[in-house]
Amino acid sequence: QLQLQESGPGLLKPSETLSLTCTVSGGSISSDSYYWAWIRQPPGKGLEWIGSIYYSGTTYYRPSLKSRVTISVDTSKNQFSLKVSSVTAADTAVYYCARELRSAPGDWGRGTLVTVSS
Amino acid sequence: QSALTQPRSVSGSPGQSVTISCTGTSTDVGRYIYVSWYQQHPGKAPKLMIYEVTKRPSGVPDRFSGSKSGNTASLTISGLQGDDEADYYCCSHAGTYVIFGGGTKVTVL
Numbered sequence: 001q002l003q004l005q006e007s008g009p010g011l012l013k014p015s016e017t018l019s020l021t022c023t024v025s026g027g028s029i030s031s032d033s034y035y036w037a038w039i040r041q042p043p044g045k046g047l048e049w050i051g052s053i054y055y056s057g058t059t060y061y062r063p064s065l066k067s068r069v070t071i072s073v074d075t076s077k078n079q080f081s082l083k084v085s086s087v088t089a090a091d092t093a094v095y096y097c098a099r100e101l102r103s104a105p106g107d108w109g110r111g112t113l114v115t116v117s118s
Numbered sequence: 119q120s121a122l123t124q125p126r127s128v129s130g131s132p133g134q135s136v137t138i139s140c141t142g143t144s145t146d147v148g149r150y151i152y153v154s155w156y157q158q159h160p161g162k163a164p165k166l167m168i169y170e171v172t173k174r175p176s177g178v179p180d181r182f183s184g185s186k187s188g189n190t191a192s193l194t195i196s197g198l199q200g201d202d203e204a205d206y207y208c209c210s211h212a213g214t215y216v217i218f219g220g221g222t223k224v225t226v227l
Contacts, residue, residue, distance in 0.1 A: 037216075046121065046221040047156070047164065047207050060214050096163060103211035104154035104169040111163055 002027040004097050004109035012116050018084040022097030022109060029078045030055040035100040038071060038082045040093035041111070048093075052100055053080055087116045122147065122208055122219035129225040130198045138222045140191040140208030148189035152211035155184060155193045158221075159204045167206075168193060200226050 008020035022036070029036060037052035051061035053071045061069050065084070073080040084091060092115050098105035123141040130136040140147065140155075147153055153171045156164035166175055168184035171191065181196045191210070195202055203226045208219040 039218075047158075047209075047218040049209075049216040049218060052216070060216075062215050100216075102170065103150075103152040103216050104166060104209065105156075105164075105216075106166045106169070106175065108163040108165075 002099060002107050004099065004107060006095060006097050006109045006112040008112065008114070010113055010115060012087055012114065013118055014088055014116060015086055016116075018082070018087050018091060018114055018116075020082045020095055020097075020112065020114070022080050022082075024078045024080075024099075027099075029073065029080065030075050033101060035060075036071075036073065036080045037098045037100040037105050039096045039098055039105060039108075040091075041096070042090075042093040050082065050084075089116050092116045122210060122217055124206075124208060124219040124222045126220075127223045127225060129227055130195075131227045132198055132200065134198050135194060135196045136198060136224060137192050137194045138206055138208075138224070140193070140210075140219045142189050142191075142210055142212075142217070144189060146210040146212040146217055147186065147191050147208075150211040151186075153184070153186060153191045154209045155182075155191075156207045156209065157202075157204045158207065164207065195224070198226055202226060 003025045035052040038050040053059045068085045070083045094111040096111045097109045099107040155168040158164040171186045172184045
């Protein structure tokens with residue numbers, strides 16, 4: 001059974017860079033047709049799609065975040081990663097990684113809370 | 119890229135049916151079949167309930183059904199049960215990105 005697990009620092013200061021990794025087990029990140037996505041949810045608010053990557057390295061990003069976001073993939077480790085630069089309090093959220101098929105994230109990690117505070 | 123529009127809340131009694139709407143534009147919901155729906159209980163990750171407008175993943179009860187007309191997609195929950203009380207989100211392909219709705223809280227009276 002496919003499992004995804006987010007990892008990374010839970011507390012950042014404003015202007016720092018958020019870095020998270022998603023480790024995939026029970027399946028290959030190099031599977032055809034699947035994209036690997038990052039989605040976040042600010043406390044008490046709705047879901048926001050950040051971006052996704054194919055195992056070949058093709059990426060898609062939310063337009064409003066594109067200038068600050070980088071998603072990368074490491075097929076040798078079966079992992080993909082998220083970087084968000086110049087974070088502010090507005091980036092405080094639970095960050096989820098997910099496997100996406102035809103724009104539908106179907107398998108999700110448990111999520112990890114990232115708090116931005118001075 | 120504004121969120122898709124969903125009602126903030128809907129409610130129904132056990133056994134009744136409720137329908138949640140999800141309104142987008144001709145560049146997202148209206149253009150693509152890639153509309154999906156998610157159920158999220160408090161403190162949990164979202165769960166895929168419907169994909170490609172009408173399809174149900176294995177294990178999702180057939181009480182959950184999806185449809186689309188023009189720029190509006192809908193999720194209907196029939197035979198409402200207590201465990202259906204949760205937040206529901208729609209999601210659509212929008213060309214080069216994916217967009218979610220603002221979420222609807224379903225309350226079982």
